[in-house]
Amino acid sequence: MFRTRFFYLILLIAPIFGAAKNRDTLITYKLLQRIEQLQPKEDGVFPGGLFPSYRIYALNQYRQKADVNIFFTGLIAFTLRDIVTTLTPYQQLIAQRIIDKSLPVSDKFKNTKGRNTYHFWRTDDPQIFPNAGWLNWFNKSQSLPDDMDDTAIMLLAMAAEDTVVKNVHKLMQGYTNNAQNPITNTYPEYRKIGAYSTWFGVKMPVDFDVSVLSNVLLMVQRYQLDWTNADSASLELIVKSIQANRHLTDAAYISPHYSKPSIILYHISRLMAVKKIPALEALKTKLVDDALQLFRSSDSFMEQVILSTALLKWGIQPPEIAPKETGSLQDLIEDESFSFFIANMASMLPDGWKKIVGAAGLGKFYYFCPAYNNLLLLEYLTTTQR
Numbered sequence: 001m002f003r004t005r006f007f008y009l010i011l012l013i014a015p016i017f018g019a020a021k022n023r024d025t026l027i028t029y030k031l032l033q034r035i036e037q038l039q040p041k042e043d044g045v046f047p048g049g050l051f052p053s054y055r056i057y058a059l060n061q062y063r064q065k066a067d068v069n070i071f072f073t074g075l076i077a078f079t080l081r082d083i084v085t086t087l088t089p090y091q092q093l094i095a096q097r098i099i100d101k102s103l104p105v106s107d108k109f110k111n112t113k114g115r116n117t118y119h120f121w122r123t124d125d126p127q128i129f130p131n132a133g134w135l136n137w138f139n140k141s142q143s144l145p146d147d148m149d150d151t152a153i154m155l156l157a158m159a160a161e162d163t164v165v166k167n168v169h170k171l172m173q174g175y176t177n178n179a180q181n182p183i184t185n186t187y188p189e190y191r192k193i194g195a196y197s198t199w200f201g202v203k204m205p206v207d208f209d210v211s212v213l214s215n216v217l218l219m220v221q222r223y224q225l226d227w228t229n230a231d232s233a234s235l236e237l238i239v240k241s242i243q244a245n246r247h248l249t250d251a252a253y254i255s256p257h258y259s260k261p262s263i264i265l266y267h268i269s270r271l272m273a274v275k276k277i278p279a280l281e282a283l284k285t286k287l288v289d290d291a292l293q294l295f296r297s298s299d300s301f302m303e304q305v306i307l308s309t310a311l312l313k314w315g316i317q318p319p320e321i322a323p324k325e326t327g328s329l330q331d332l333i334e335d336e337s338f339s340f341f342i343a344n345m346a347s348m349l350p351d352g353w354k355k356i357v358g359a360a361g362l363g364k365f366y367y368f369c370p371a372y373n374n375l376l377l378l379e380y381l382t383t384t385q386r
Contacts, residue, residue, distance in 0.1 A: 025088050031378040032087075032094045035076065038371040039101055047108060049101040051076060053369035055343065056336075064336070064368075069120050070109040071150055071341060072369035077102045077157035079379055086382040099157075106154055115171065116164050117146040117200055118154045145201030148172060149212040149257070152219040165223045172196060172216070176230045177206045186254075187246075195234040198257070210238050210247070211258040214267040221274040238268065239279050248290060259342045262303050262310075265291050269310035288316050299324035302338040302373055305380045312383045333373050339366035340376075 042048045045066050055067040080095045087095060108124045111117045121144075155165050176194050177183045183191055183206040190208070196216055197206040213234040220231055241247055241254045252259040258267070265287060272280050280287075288311065295307045301323040308318035323332065343365040 025091070028087060028378055028381055029091055029094075031374050031381070032091055032098075034374050035371045035378070036094055036098055038374070039098060041101075047105050049073070049103075049105040051102075051369055051371040053367055053372075054336075055365040055367050056339075057365055067367065068122060070106060070118060070154065071120055071367075072372045073102050073105065074118075074150065074153040074157040076372055076375050078153055079375055081157070081159060083379055083382040103158055106158065109150070109154075111146055116151075116155070116160070116168050117171070118150040119146045120144070120150050145199050145204055147199050147212075148175070148196055148216050149198065149209075151200075152215045156219055156222060162223060165219065166225060169220065169223075169225050169228075171200075173228055173230055175200050175202075176233070177208070181206055183208060190237060190240065193233050193237050193240075194230055195237045196230055207256070208237060209255050209257050210241050211255040211264055211267040213238055214271045218271045218274055221271065221277075235277065235279060239283065242268075242283050242286065257342055258340070260303075261290070262294050262298070262307050263340060265294070266306045266310045269313040273313040284314055288314050292316075292319070295319055300335070300338060301332040302335055302376065305377055309376070309380045309383050312380070333377055334370040335373065336368050338373065339368055340372065341367040343367065 039051055040046050040048050046052050046068055050068065050070070051073045053067050053069060053072045054064045056064050077099045080099055084092055084095050106118070108122050109119050110123060111119070112123050151168060155168060175197050177191075177197060178194060181197075181202070183197075185205070186208050195208060196213060197204070198209050198212050199207060217231060217234060217238075219225075220227065225231075246254050247264045248261050251261045251264055255264050258264060268280065268287065269291075271277070272284070291307050291310050291314075295304055295311075295318065298304055298307070301321065304321045304323060308321060311318040
């Protein structure tokens with residue numbers, strides 16, 4: 001057992017921390033193999049095909065709970081589609097198997113009235129924070145609406161037909177910041193920007209998140225949709241946030257559901273890689289400098305990975321990945337302290353309370369998905385080969 005694990009560690013560490021040109025296709029195979037291994041084949045705590053993810057409450061970080069959501073499964077399927085052409089024919093078969101097993105379970109998270117929007121949690125058996133004990137008493141009375149983030153991700157993951165995406169995009173126009181439902185928890189100078197809200201809920205407060213907006217615009221660009229006023233306004237919000245440096249100084253405020261500068265930069269780079277957007281291209285030098293500064297100050301392996309991917313998408317060779325903390329590579333990849341997504345209940349509170357409650361950690365849950373961490377490393381390795 002020790003010899004096998006030692007061999008696996010040496011096999012992977014050499015290419016990752018060494019010269020990029022010497023990477024072997026065996027590395028990507030091992031990562032794909034691990035992702036497929038982590039995908040449940042049958043229903044259990046997690047439905048078959050749905051990748052396990054876990055949440056940790058900010059005020060009780062010693063208890064980890066299983067969280068049944070479509071978010072990470074959608075991201076894995078979407079990203080595999082995005083990188084599939086960089087894989088070998090055999091690796092493509094593995095990637096397609098993973099995608100094919102992921103898609104059927106998406107019906108459990110689809111809008112119950114038939115529209116093509118998606119919920120973070122199950123809709124066939126509504127729950128808020130699955131396995132949350134007394135909180136589940138409010139599963140139906142306090143359930144959240146579908147959201148734009150999961151909807152955009154799932155449509156991309158499924159490679160939905162053009163007509164489906166166009167209809168959803170048309171639906172999205174009814175869920176923006178406007179005079180009838182104005183946002184109350186952003187900077188005063190942003191309160192008249194008619195960007196999309198995170199939620200498809202008329203009773204929900206309008207909620208801005210620049211990472212969510214990046215995913216929506218990525219869908220718009222990928223499907224070559226005609227831009228609407230809401231699309232342009234969402235881009236305006238992203239651009240102004242970057243120009244004001246708020247992605248660095250106030251990340252949790254402008255992107256409450258992702259909350260880290262590195263993850264905001266990753267989202268923006270992914271959007272920019274689809275098709276050039278002049279307003280963002282004008283900021284590329286700044287974005288690159290920000291990513292390099294964050295990379296050099298980070299001691300997290302996974303954070304260095306996503307920043308490296310962002311830099312590569314901008315056409316910049318990143319520094320060598322060299323985390324200060326070392327251990328087994330699997331521990332570095334499947335690092336529970338790396339949270340790509342955050343459930344932040346404070347994001348819906350009015351300004352002032354949003355910052356106070358958010359800073360205190362009340363209603364904040366950090367999410368961890370081992371398979372997605374492996375996928376992020378796979379994405380980085382394949383991006384270097386493009």
